[in-house]
Amino acid sequence: MSQASLRNLVDGETGTVSREVYVNDTIFTQEMEQIFSRAWLFVGHESMVPNPDDYFVSRMGTDSVILTRDRQGEIQVLLNSCLHRGMKLCRYDHGNNRTFTCPYHGWSYSTDGRLVEKAGELVGVPGYKTHYFSELDKQAWGLKSVAKLVNYKGSIWATWDADAPSFEDYLGDMKLYLDFALDHRDGREGGSEMIGGVQKWRIPCNWKTAAENFNADLYHDISHRSVDIVGIGPGGKGRRDPTPNRVSISFKNLGHGLVGRAPYTEENPYAPLYGKYPEVEAYYRQVYEDRENRLGGKMRVLHSVGTIFPNMAIHGRQPRTIAVFHPISATETEMWRIYLVDKDAPAAVKEAARAYYLRYSGPGGMTESDDMENWCYATESSTGTIARTLAYNYQMGMGHEQPVPGLKGAVTTGEFTEETNRNYYVRWAAFMAGTSWTELMAGAND
Ligand code: FES
Ligand SMILES: [Fe+2]
Numbered sequence: 001m002s003q004a005s006l007r008n009l010v011d012g013e014t015g016t017v018s019r020e021v022y023v024n025d026t027i028f029t030q031e032m033e034q035i036f037s038r039a040w041l042f043v044g045h046e047s048m049v050p051n052p053d054d055y056f057v058s059r060m061g062t063d064s065v066i067l068t069r070d071r072q073g074e075i076q077v078l079l080n081s082c083l084h085r086g087m088k089l090c091r092y093d094h095g096n097n098r099t100f101t102c103p104y105h106g107w108s109y110s111t112d113g114r115l116v117e118k119a120g121e122l123v124g125v126p127g128y129k130t131h132y133f134s135e136l137d138k139q140a141w142g143l144k145s146v147a148k149l150v151n152y153k154g155s156i157w158a159t160w161d162a163d164a165p166s167f168e169d170y171l172g173d174m175k176l177y178l179d180f181a182l183d184h185r186d187g188r189e190g191g192s193e194m195i196g197g198v199q200k201w202r203i204p205c206n207w208k209t210a211a212e213n214f215n216a217d218l219y220h221d222i223s224h225r226s227v228d229i230v231g232i233g234p235g236g237k238g239r240r241d242p243t244p245n246r247v248s249i250s251f252k253n254l255g256h257g258l259v260g261r262a263p264y265t266e267e268n269p270y271a272p273l274y275g276k277y278p279e280v281e282a283y284y285r286q287v288y289e290d291r292e293n294r295l296g297g298k299m300r301v302l303h304s305v306g307t308i309f310p311n312m313a314i315h316g317r318q319p320r321t322i323a324v325f326h327p328i329s330a331t332e333t334e335m336w337r338i339y340l341v342d343k344d345a346p347a348a349v350k351e352a353a354r355a356y357y358l359r360y361s362g363p364g365g366m367t368e369s370d371d372m373e374n375w376c377y378a379t380e381s382s383t384g385t386i387a388r389t390l391a392y393n394y395q396m397g398m399g400h401e402q403p404v405p406g407l408k409g410a411v412t413t414g415e416f417t418e419e420t421n422r423n424y425y426v427r428w429a430a431f432m433a434g435t436s437w438t439e440l441m442a443g444a445n446d
Contacts, residue, residue: 001027001030001432001433003433006429006432006433007429009021009027009429010425010426010428010429011391012422012423012425012426012429014395015393015394015395015396015398015418015422016391016392016393016394016395017391017392017394017425018391018392019382019387019388019389019390019391019392020388021206021208021425021428022206022208022209022330022331022379022382023206023330023331023379023382023383023388024330024388025329025330027330027432028327028329028330030432031327031432032061032062032327034431034432034433034434035061035310035428035431035432036060036061036062036310036327037061037160037161038159038160038161038164038431038437039159039161039164039170039309039310039431040148040157040158040159040164040167040170040171041060041061041157041158041159041310041311041312042155042156042157042308042311042312042322042324043058043060043065043067043077043156043157043158044056044058044067044155044156045154045155045156045193045194045322045338046069046075046151046154046155046156047154047193047194048067048094048194048198049067049068049069049075049094050069051069051096052069052070052071052072052073053068053069053070053071053096053097053098054068054069054094054095054096055067055068055069055090055094055095055096055097055100056068056093056094057080057090057092057093057094058077059326059334060077060146060158060160061326061327062327062328063079063080063081064079064080064081064088064090065077065078065079065080065146065158066078066079066080066089066090066100066143067156068097068111070111070112070113070119071098071111071112071113071114072112072113074113074119075149075151075156076111076119076120076145076149077145077146077149077156077158078109078111078119078120078143078144078145078146079143079144079145081143081144082102082104082107083107083122083141083142083143083144084102084104084105084107084141085104085105087102087103087104089101089102089109089143091103098110098112099112099123099124100120100143101124105126106124106125106126107122107124107125107126107141108122108123108124108125109121109122109123109142109143110123116142118142118145119143119145120142120143120144120145121138121139121142121143122138122139122141122142122143123138125138146158146159146160147159147160147161147162147164148161148162148164148167150167152167152178152182153178153179153182153183153189153190153192154182154190154192154193155178155182155322161437163437164437165437165441169441169444169445170254171254171256171308172251172254172256172408172409172444172445173251173407173408173409173410173445174251174254174256174258174306174308176263176301176407177258177260177301177303177306177314177316178308178314178316180260180301180302180303180316180317181303181314181315181316181320181322181340182340184287184342184343184344185284185287185288185291185342186286186287186290186291186294186342187290187291187294187295188294191342191343191344192320192340192341192342192343193340193341193343194338194339194340194341195339195340195341195350195353195354196339196354198336198337198338199335199336199337199361199362199363200334200335200336201334201335201362201363202328202332202333202334202335203332203333203335203372203375203376204331204332204376204379204380205331205332205333205372205375205376205378205379206330206331206333206375206379207311207325207326207327207328207333208310208325208424208428209333209375209378209379210313210323210325210333210335210371210375211307211310211311211313211325211424212307212421212424212425213371213374213375214305214306214307214313214315214323215256215257215258215306215307215313215420215421215424216248216249216250216257216258216259216305216306216307216417216420216421217418217420217421218248218259218415218416219396219416219418220371220374223370223371223373223374224239224367224370226366226370227239227366227367227370230366232356232359232360232366232367233273233356234273234274234318234352234356235272235273235274235275235276236276239360239367240304240317240318240319240360242271243259243260243261243302243304243317244268245261245265245268246259246260246261246302246304246415247259247260247261247262247404247412247414247415248412248413248414248415248416248417248419248420249262249306249404249407249410249411249412249420250401250410250411250412250417250419250420250422250423251407251409251410251423252401252409252410252411252423253409253423253427253443253444253445253446254309254409254427254444254445255309255310255423255424255426255427255428256306256307256308256309257306257307257419257420257421257423257424258303258304258305258306258307258420259303259304259305259306259415260301260302260303260304260305260306260316261301261302261303262301262404262405262406262407262412263300263301263404263405263406263407264300264405264406265300265301265302268302270284270285270288270289272285274352277348277352279346279348279349280348280349280352283345283346283348283349284349287342302316302317303316303317304316304317307424309424309427309428310428310431311324311325311326311327312324312325313325315361318356319339319353319356319357319360319361320339320340320341320353321337321338321339321340321357321361322336322337322338322340323335323336323337323338323361324336324338331379331383335363335372337357337361337362337368339353339354339357341353341354394418394421394422394425395418396416396417396418396419397413397414397416397417397418397419398418398419398422400413400414400417401413401419408445408446409443409444409445409446
Protein backbone atom coordinates (compact mmCIF):
# COMPACT_ATOMS: atom_id res chain seq x y z
CA MET A 1 0.00 0.00 0.00
CA SER A 2 1.40 3.38 -0.97
CA GLN A 3 2.38 6.08 1.53
CA ALA A 4 -0.41 8.27 0.11
CA SER A 5 -3.07 5.60 0.67
CA LEU A 6 -1.79 5.04 4.19
CA ARG A 7 -1.98 8.78 4.89
CA ASN A 8 -5.64 8.60 3.89
CA LEU A 9 -6.18 5.81 6.41
CA VAL A 10 -4.32 7.24 9.43
CA ASP A 11 -3.98 10.97 9.79
CA GLY A 12 -1.95 11.85 12.86
CA GLU A 13 -2.34 15.57 12.10
CA THR A 14 -6.14 15.58 12.29
CA GLY A 15 -6.44 12.67 14.71
CA THR A 16 -8.57 10.46 12.47
CA VAL A 17 -8.42 6.81 11.41
CA SER A 18 -10.42 5.35 8.52
CA ARG A 19 -12.86 2.59 9.43
CA GLU A 20 -11.37 0.53 6.59
CA VAL A 21 -8.46 -0.13 8.95
CA TYR A 22 -10.79 -2.29 11.08
CA VAL A 23 -12.85 -4.13 8.44
CA ASN A 24 -10.89 -4.43 5.18
CA ASP A 25 -9.53 -7.89 4.26
CA THR A 26 -6.74 -6.52 2.03
CA ILE A 27 -5.49 -4.31 4.85
CA PHE A 28 -5.61 -7.32 7.18
CA THR A 29 -3.41 -9.36 4.81
CA GLN A 30 -0.93 -6.51 4.64
CA GLU A 31 -0.88 -6.26 8.45
CA MET A 32 0.16 -9.91 8.68
CA GLU A 33 3.03 -9.30 6.22
CA GLN A 34 4.24 -5.91 7.41
CA ILE A 35 3.57 -6.03 11.15
CA PHE A 36 3.22 -9.62 12.37
CA SER A 37 6.11 -10.94 10.25
CA ARG A 38 8.48 -8.27 11.60
CA ALA A 39 7.52 -7.02 15.06
CA TRP A 40 8.48 -8.62 18.38
CA LEU A 41 5.45 -10.66 19.44
CA PHE A 42 4.53 -12.14 22.81
CA VAL A 43 4.49 -15.95 22.45
CA GLY A 44 3.96 -17.22 25.98
CA HIS A 45 5.41 -17.67 29.44
CA GLU A 46 8.15 -20.05 30.52
CA SER A 47 5.83 -21.57 33.12
CA MET A 48 3.79 -23.01 30.20
CA VAL A 49 6.73 -25.35 29.46
CA PRO A 50 8.41 -26.10 32.82
CA ASN A 51 10.05 -29.43 31.83
CA PRO A 52 12.24 -30.65 28.94
CA ASP A 53 10.15 -31.70 25.91
CA ASP A 54 7.09 -29.77 27.13
CA TYR A 55 5.33 -27.90 24.37
CA PHE A 56 2.60 -25.30 24.17
CA VAL A 57 0.90 -24.30 20.92
CA SER A 58 0.80 -20.52 20.48
CA ARG A 59 0.22 -18.09 17.64
CA MET A 60 2.23 -15.39 15.88
CA GLY A 61 -0.26 -13.50 13.75
CA THR A 62 -2.17 -16.04 11.67
CA ASP A 63 0.58 -18.68 12.08
CA SER A 64 0.43 -21.50 14.61
CA VAL A 65 3.75 -21.93 16.45
CA ILE A 66 5.15 -24.46 18.91
CA LEU A 67 6.70 -23.05 22.07
CA THR A 68 8.86 -25.85 23.45
CA ARG A 69 11.67 -26.51 25.93
CA ASP A 70 14.33 -28.78 24.44
CA ARG A 71 16.18 -31.54 26.31
CA GLN A 72 18.92 -29.07 27.18
CA GLY A 73 16.34 -26.77 28.82
CA GLU A 74 16.44 -24.08 26.12
CA ILE A 75 13.22 -22.52 24.89
CA GLN A 76 12.53 -22.81 21.15
CA VAL A 77 9.74 -21.41 18.96
CA LEU A 78 9.01 -23.30 15.72
CA LEU A 79 6.39 -22.97 13.03
CA ASN A 80 3.70 -25.59 13.66
CA SER A 81 3.56 -26.83 10.08
CA CYS A 82 5.21 -29.90 8.59
CA LEU A 83 7.63 -29.10 5.78
CA HIS A 84 6.36 -31.99 3.65
CA ARG A 85 2.73 -31.01 2.96
CA GLY A 86 2.00 -28.48 5.66
CA MET A 87 0.19 -30.71 8.17
CA LYS A 88 -0.30 -29.16 11.60
CA LEU A 89 2.21 -31.07 13.70
CA CYS A 90 0.84 -30.37 17.19
CA ARG A 91 -2.92 -30.39 17.28
CA TYR A 92 -3.25 -30.47 21.06
CA ASP A 93 -2.91 -27.19 22.97
CA HIS A 94 -0.01 -28.51 25.06
CA GLY A 95 1.82 -31.70 25.97
CA ASN A 96 5.22 -33.38 26.19
CA ASN A 97 6.99 -34.81 23.11
CA ARG A 98 10.55 -35.95 22.62
CA THR A 99 10.17 -35.69 18.85
CA PHE A 100 7.46 -34.04 16.78
CA THR A 101 6.14 -36.69 14.41
CA CYS A 102 3.75 -35.68 11.68
CA PRO A 103 0.55 -37.72 11.64
CA TYR A 104 0.18 -37.43 7.83
CA HIS A 105 3.23 -39.29 6.39
CA GLY A 106 5.38 -39.63 9.49
CA TRP A 107 8.24 -37.15 9.08
CA SER A 108 9.70 -36.44 12.50
CA TYR A 109 11.62 -33.48 13.84
CA SER A 110 13.80 -33.08 16.93
CA THR A 111 14.94 -30.28 19.21
CA ASP A 112 17.42 -32.48 21.13
CA GLY A 113 20.83 -30.81 20.87
CA ARG A 114 22.55 -34.24 21.15
CA LEU A 115 20.92 -35.33 17.88
CA VAL A 116 20.63 -32.13 15.85
CA GLU A 117 22.63 -28.99 15.26
CA LYS A 118 19.59 -26.79 14.91
CA ALA A 119 16.27 -27.12 16.77
CA GLY A 120 13.54 -28.59 14.57
CA GLU A 121 15.81 -30.59 12.25
CA LEU A 122 14.25 -33.39 10.27
CA VAL A 123 15.51 -36.65 11.82
CA GLY A 124 13.12 -39.33 10.63
CA VAL A 125 11.61 -39.89 7.18
CA PRO A 126 9.66 -43.11 6.56
CA GLY A 127 11.05 -44.80 3.43
CA TYR A 128 14.13 -42.58 3.42
CA LYS A 129 16.25 -45.31 1.79
CA THR A 130 13.62 -47.18 -0.20
CA HIS A 131 11.39 -44.33 -1.49
CA TYR A 132 13.76 -41.37 -1.43
CA PHE A 133 16.89 -43.38 -2.35
CA SER A 134 18.61 -41.61 0.59
CA GLU A 135 18.66 -38.45 -1.51
CA LEU A 136 16.36 -36.16 0.51
CA ASP A 137 18.36 -33.29 2.02
CA LYS A 138 17.09 -33.62 5.60
CA GLN A 139 19.03 -30.60 6.83
CA ALA A 140 17.25 -28.38 4.32
CA TRP A 141 13.78 -29.47 5.41
CA GLY A 142 13.76 -28.78 9.15
CA LEU A 143 10.97 -26.86 10.88
CA LYS A 144 11.09 -23.11 10.42
CA SER A 145 12.36 -21.40 13.54
CA VAL A 146 11.84 -17.78 14.58
CA ALA A 147 14.74 -15.47 13.76
CA LYS A 148 15.11 -14.08 17.29
CA LEU A 149 13.79 -15.14 20.66
CA VAL A 150 14.10 -13.78 24.20
CA ASN A 151 13.03 -14.99 27.60
CA TYR A 152 12.35 -11.74 29.43
CA LYS A 153 11.73 -12.43 33.13
CA GLY A 154 9.75 -15.52 32.14
CA SER A 155 7.80 -13.93 29.27
CA ILE A 156 8.75 -15.32 25.85
CA TRP A 157 8.97 -12.98 22.85
CA ALA A 158 9.96 -13.73 19.25
CA THR A 159 10.23 -12.19 15.79
CA TRP A 160 10.50 -13.73 12.31
CA ASP A 161 12.72 -10.83 11.21
CA ALA A 162 16.49 -11.30 11.59
CA ASP A 163 16.94 -7.53 11.13
CA ALA A 164 14.63 -6.58 14.02
CA PRO A 165 16.27 -4.48 16.75
CA SER A 166 16.93 -5.98 20.18
CA PHE A 167 13.81 -6.64 22.25
CA GLU A 168 14.96 -4.05 24.79
CA ASP A 169 15.28 -1.34 22.11
CA TYR A 170 11.89 -2.31 20.73
CA LEU A 171 10.39 -2.02 24.21
CA GLY A 172 12.17 1.22 25.21
CA ASP A 173 11.26 2.53 28.67
CA MET A 174 7.94 0.66 28.50
CA LYS A 175 10.23 -1.95 30.06
CA LEU A 176 9.71 -0.38 33.50
CA TYR A 177 6.01 -1.11 33.30
CA LEU A 178 6.44 -4.61 31.92
CA ASP A 179 8.87 -5.18 34.81
CA PHE A 180 6.21 -4.10 37.27
CA ALA A 181 3.87 -6.79 35.93
CA LEU A 182 6.51 -9.53 35.84
CA ASP A 183 8.47 -8.77 39.02
CA HIS A 184 7.56 -10.02 42.47
CA ARG A 185 5.24 -7.70 44.42
CA ASP A 186 8.04 -7.26 46.94
CA GLY A 187 10.26 -5.70 44.26
CA ARG A 188 12.44 -8.72 43.48
CA GLU A 189 13.21 -9.21 39.78
CA GLY A 190 11.02 -11.83 38.11
CA GLY A 191 9.38 -14.13 40.63
CA SER A 192 5.98 -14.37 38.99
CA GLU A 193 4.28 -17.41 37.47
CA MET A 194 1.04 -18.06 35.68
CA ILE A 195 -1.72 -19.90 37.46
CA GLY A 196 -4.27 -22.12 35.81
CA GLY A 197 -4.44 -22.41 32.05
CA VAL A 198 -4.85 -19.80 29.36
CA GLN A 199 -8.38 -18.60 28.76
CA LYS A 200 -8.96 -18.51 24.99
CA TRP A 201 -12.05 -17.38 23.16
CA ARG A 202 -12.97 -15.76 19.86
CA ILE A 203 -14.94 -12.58 19.32
CA PRO A 204 -16.21 -10.80 16.19
CA CYS A 205 -14.07 -7.66 16.30
CA ASN A 206 -10.83 -6.36 14.83
CA TRP A 207 -7.72 -7.15 16.90
CA LYS A 208 -6.71 -3.47 17.10
CA THR A 209 -10.02 -2.49 18.68
CA ALA A 210 -9.08 -4.64 21.67
CA ALA A 211 -5.42 -3.53 21.64
CA GLU A 212 -6.24 0.18 21.64
CA ASN A 213 -8.69 -0.29 24.51
CA PHE A 214 -5.78 -1.20 26.80
CA ASN A 215 -3.54 1.47 25.30
CA ALA A 216 -4.67 3.97 27.95
CA ASP A 217 -8.31 4.39 26.94
CA LEU A 218 -9.70 5.56 30.27
CA TYR A 219 -12.45 7.48 28.55
CA HIS A 220 -14.64 4.39 28.33
CA ASP A 221 -14.88 4.16 32.14
CA ILE A 222 -18.54 5.05 31.75
CA SER A 223 -19.28 1.64 30.24
CA HIS A 224 -18.10 -0.03 33.48
CA ARG A 225 -20.44 1.91 35.77
CA SER A 226 -22.55 -1.17 36.48
CA VAL A 227 -19.45 -3.14 37.55
CA ASP A 228 -18.37 -0.29 39.82
CA ILE A 229 -21.78 -0.35 41.45
CA VAL A 230 -21.80 -4.13 41.88
CA GLY A 231 -18.38 -3.85 43.58
CA ILE A 232 -16.25 -6.70 42.19
CA GLY A 233 -12.97 -5.15 43.43
CA PRO A 234 -10.50 -7.22 45.45
CA GLY A 235 -11.88 -5.72 48.65
CA GLY A 236 -15.54 -6.00 47.55
CA LYS A 237 -15.76 -2.35 46.47
CA GLY A 238 -15.54 -0.69 43.05
CA ARG A 239 -13.82 -2.46 40.17
CA ARG A 240 -10.21 -2.57 41.30
CA ASP A 241 -7.97 -1.10 43.95
CA PRO A 242 -7.44 2.61 43.35
CA THR A 243 -4.42 3.97 41.46
CA PRO A 244 -3.98 7.56 42.69
CA ASN A 245 -2.03 10.05 40.56
CA ARG A 246 -2.34 7.97 37.41
CA VAL A 247 -1.67 9.44 33.98
CA SER A 248 -1.76 8.15 30.44
CA ILE A 249 1.73 7.76 28.99
CA SER A 250 2.54 7.30 25.32
CA PHE A 251 5.88 6.06 24.02
CA LYS A 252 5.42 8.33 21.07
CA ASN A 253 7.61 6.68 18.46
CA LEU A 254 7.24 3.08 19.57
CA GLY A 255 3.45 2.84 19.68
CA HIS A 256 3.31 1.47 23.25
CA GLY A 257 1.07 3.20 25.79
CA LEU A 258 -0.20 2.77 29.32
CA VAL A 259 -2.09 4.10 32.28
CA GLY A 260 -0.02 4.29 35.42
CA ARG A 261 2.23 6.55 37.41
CA ALA A 262 5.25 8.36 36.10
CA PRO A 263 8.64 7.47 37.64
CA TYR A 264 9.74 9.04 40.89
CA THR A 265 6.18 9.77 41.95
CA GLU A 266 5.77 9.62 45.72
CA GLU A 267 4.74 6.11 46.76
CA ASN A 268 1.13 5.89 47.90
CA PRO A 269 0.68 4.78 51.49
CA TYR A 270 -0.43 1.17 51.84
CA ALA A 271 -4.19 0.86 51.32
CA PRO A 272 -5.76 -2.13 53.09
CA LEU A 273 -8.06 -3.89 50.63
CA TYR A 274 -8.52 -7.45 51.79
CA GLY A 275 -10.00 -6.86 55.23
CA LYS A 276 -12.28 -9.87 54.87
CA TYR A 277 -9.29 -12.18 54.31
CA PRO A 278 -6.68 -11.65 57.08
CA GLU A 279 -4.02 -13.93 55.54
CA VAL A 280 -4.29 -12.21 52.16
CA GLU A 281 -4.26 -8.77 53.78
CA ALA A 282 -1.15 -9.65 55.81
CA TYR A 283 0.63 -10.84 52.65
CA TYR A 284 -0.02 -7.68 50.64
CA ARG A 285 1.01 -5.48 53.56
CA GLN A 286 4.24 -7.47 53.98
CA VAL A 287 5.23 -7.34 50.29
CA TYR A 288 4.45 -3.61 50.19
CA GLU A 289 6.84 -3.01 53.11
CA ASP A 290 9.46 -5.33 51.59
CA ARG A 291 9.21 -3.43 48.30
CA GLU A 292 9.67 -0.12 50.08
CA ASN A 293 12.75 -1.44 51.87
CA ARG A 294 14.19 -3.09 48.79
CA LEU A 295 13.67 -0.30 46.25
CA GLY A 296 13.88 2.69 48.56
CA GLY A 297 14.25 5.83 46.47
CA LYS A 298 14.87 3.99 43.21
CA MET A 299 12.63 4.72 40.28
CA ARG A 300 9.25 3.32 41.27
CA VAL A 301 6.39 3.07 38.87
CA LEU A 302 2.89 1.83 39.34
CA HIS A 303 1.09 0.42 36.43
CA SER A 304 -2.49 -0.51 35.85
CA VAL A 305 -2.86 -1.28 32.17
CA GLY A 306 -0.97 -0.82 28.90
CA THR A 307 -0.43 -2.18 25.39
CA ILE A 308 2.89 -3.22 23.88
CA PHE A 309 2.68 -2.75 20.11
CA PRO A 310 1.13 -4.52 18.34
CA ASN A 311 -1.11 -6.97 20.21
CA MET A 312 -0.11 -7.67 23.81
CA ALA A 313 -1.49 -5.90 26.88
CA ILE A 314 -0.44 -6.05 30.50
CA HIS A 315 -2.50 -5.41 33.56
CA GLY A 316 0.38 -4.77 35.93
CA ARG A 317 -1.46 -4.43 39.18
CA GLN A 318 -4.87 -5.90 39.95
CA PRO A 319 -6.01 -8.07 38.32
CA ARG A 320 -2.48 -8.93 37.20
CA THR A 321 -2.78 -10.46 33.78
CA ILE A 322 -1.46 -10.61 30.25
CA ALA A 323 -3.91 -10.28 27.38
CA VAL A 324 -3.11 -11.17 23.76
CA PHE A 325 -5.25 -10.20 20.79
CA HIS A 326 -4.52 -12.76 18.08
CA PRO A 327 -5.71 -11.65 14.65
CA ILE A 328 -7.84 -14.27 12.90
CA SER A 329 -9.43 -12.10 10.19
CA ALA A 330 -10.28 -8.42 9.76
CA THR A 331 -13.34 -8.90 11.94
CA GLU A 332 -12.40 -11.82 14.19
CA THR A 333 -9.95 -11.94 17.12
CA GLU A 334 -8.83 -14.78 19.37
CA MET A 335 -8.50 -13.39 22.88
CA TRP A 336 -6.06 -14.89 25.40
CA ARG A 337 -5.80 -14.18 29.10
CA ILE A 338 -2.93 -15.39 31.25
CA TYR A 339 -2.99 -14.83 35.02
CA LEU A 340 0.13 -14.02 37.01
CA VAL A 341 0.84 -14.37 40.72
CA ASP A 342 3.93 -14.23 42.93
CA LYS A 343 5.46 -17.69 42.62
CA ASP A 344 6.02 -18.11 46.35
CA ALA A 345 2.75 -16.52 47.57
CA PRO A 346 0.67 -18.57 50.05
CA ALA A 347 -2.12 -20.67 48.53
CA ALA A 348 -4.81 -18.41 50.04
CA VAL A 349 -3.32 -15.38 48.25
CA LYS A 350 -3.21 -17.20 44.91
CA GLU A 351 -6.78 -18.36 45.37
CA ALA A 352 -8.03 -14.84 46.20
CA ALA A 353 -6.23 -13.54 43.11
CA ARG A 354 -7.71 -16.29 40.93
CA ALA A 355 -11.25 -15.58 42.14
CA TYR A 356 -10.85 -11.85 41.54
CA TYR A 357 -9.42 -12.39 38.03
CA LEU A 358 -12.38 -14.50 37.09
CA ARG A 359 -14.82 -11.87 38.32
CA TYR A 360 -12.98 -9.17 36.38
CA SER A 361 -11.45 -10.60 33.17
CA GLY A 362 -11.85 -13.36 30.66
CA PRO A 363 -14.95 -14.39 28.70
CA GLY A 364 -17.12 -14.46 31.85
CA GLY A 365 -15.46 -11.55 33.65
CA MET A 366 -17.81 -8.63 34.19
CA THR A 367 -15.40 -5.90 33.06
CA GLU A 368 -14.20 -7.80 30.00
CA SER A 369 -17.84 -8.49 29.08
CA ASP A 370 -18.54 -4.75 29.03
CA ASP A 371 -15.50 -4.15 26.83
CA MET A 372 -16.27 -6.95 24.41
CA GLU A 373 -19.80 -5.76 23.92
CA ASN A 374 -18.48 -2.33 22.87
CA TRP A 375 -15.81 -3.75 20.53
CA CYS A 376 -18.11 -6.23 18.80
CA TYR A 377 -20.97 -3.77 18.21
CA ALA A 378 -18.47 -1.11 17.03
CA THR A 379 -17.06 -3.60 14.49
CA GLU A 380 -20.50 -4.68 13.31
CA SER A 381 -21.74 -1.13 12.87
CA SER A 382 -18.55 -0.08 11.05
CA THR A 383 -18.83 -2.69 8.29
CA GLY A 384 -21.85 -1.18 6.49
CA THR A 385 -21.28 0.27 3.01
CA ILE A 386 -21.90 3.84 4.17
CA ALA A 387 -20.51 3.42 7.69
CA ARG A 388 -17.10 2.28 6.47
CA THR A 389 -16.63 5.47 4.44
CA LEU A 390 -16.36 7.44 7.71
CA ALA A 391 -13.44 7.90 10.09
CA TYR A 392 -13.03 7.33 13.83
CA ASN A 393 -12.21 10.36 15.96
CA TYR A 394 -9.01 10.32 18.07
CA GLN A 395 -8.68 14.06 18.71
CA MET A 396 -8.75 14.18 22.51
CA GLY A 397 -5.78 16.06 23.95
CA MET A 398 -4.19 16.96 20.60
CA GLY A 399 -1.43 19.53 20.90
CA HIS A 400 -1.22 19.34 24.70
CA GLU A 401 1.40 16.64 25.16
CA GLN A 402 4.27 17.16 27.58
CA PRO A 403 7.42 15.06 28.01
CA VAL A 404 7.51 12.66 30.97
CA PRO A 405 10.67 13.21 33.06
CA GLY A 406 12.53 9.96 33.59
CA LEU A 407 11.08 8.18 30.55
CA LYS A 408 12.79 8.34 27.16
CA GLY A 409 10.53 9.18 24.21
CA ALA A 410 7.39 9.43 26.39
CA VAL A 411 4.68 12.08 26.43
CA THR A 412 1.53 12.65 28.46
CA THR A 413 -1.45 14.94 28.23
CA GLY A 414 -2.79 13.91 31.63
CA GLU A 415 -5.16 11.21 32.69
CA PHE A 416 -7.74 11.18 29.89
CA THR A 417 -6.36 11.44 26.37
CA GLU A 418 -6.26 9.80 22.96
CA GLU A 419 -2.58 10.66 22.49
CA THR A 420 -1.63 7.02 23.15
CA ASN A 421 -4.08 5.78 20.50
CA ARG A 422 -3.00 8.35 17.92
CA ASN A 423 0.61 7.33 18.31
CA TYR A 424 -0.33 3.64 18.18
CA TYR A 425 -1.93 4.18 14.75
CA VAL A 426 0.91 6.36 13.46
CA ARG A 427 3.25 3.49 14.40
CA TRP A 428 0.88 1.05 12.69
CA ALA A 429 0.99 3.13 9.49
CA ALA A 430 4.82 3.27 9.58
CA PHE A 431 5.00 -0.55 9.75
CA MET A 432 2.34 -0.89 7.03
CA ALA A 433 4.37 1.34 4.70
CA GLY A 434 7.18 -1.21 4.83
CA THR A 435 9.44 1.31 6.50
CA SER A 436 12.93 -0.09 7.27
CA TRP A 437 14.01 -0.83 10.85
CA THR A 438 16.55 1.99 10.56
CA GLU A 439 13.72 4.43 9.90
CA LEU A 440 11.36 2.78 12.39
CA MET A 441 13.89 3.04 15.21
CA ALA A 442 15.43 6.44 14.35
CA GLY A 443 14.96 8.60 17.43
CA ALA A 444 12.42 6.13 18.83
CA ASN A 445 14.00 6.14 22.28
CA ASP A 446 15.15 9.76 22.43
S1 FES B 1 2.60 -33.62 5.72
FE1 FES B 1 3.90 -34.15 7.30
S2 FES B 1 4.87 -35.96 6.67
FE2 FES B 1 3.58 -35.40 5.03
FE1 LIG C 1 -12.69 -1.54 29.94
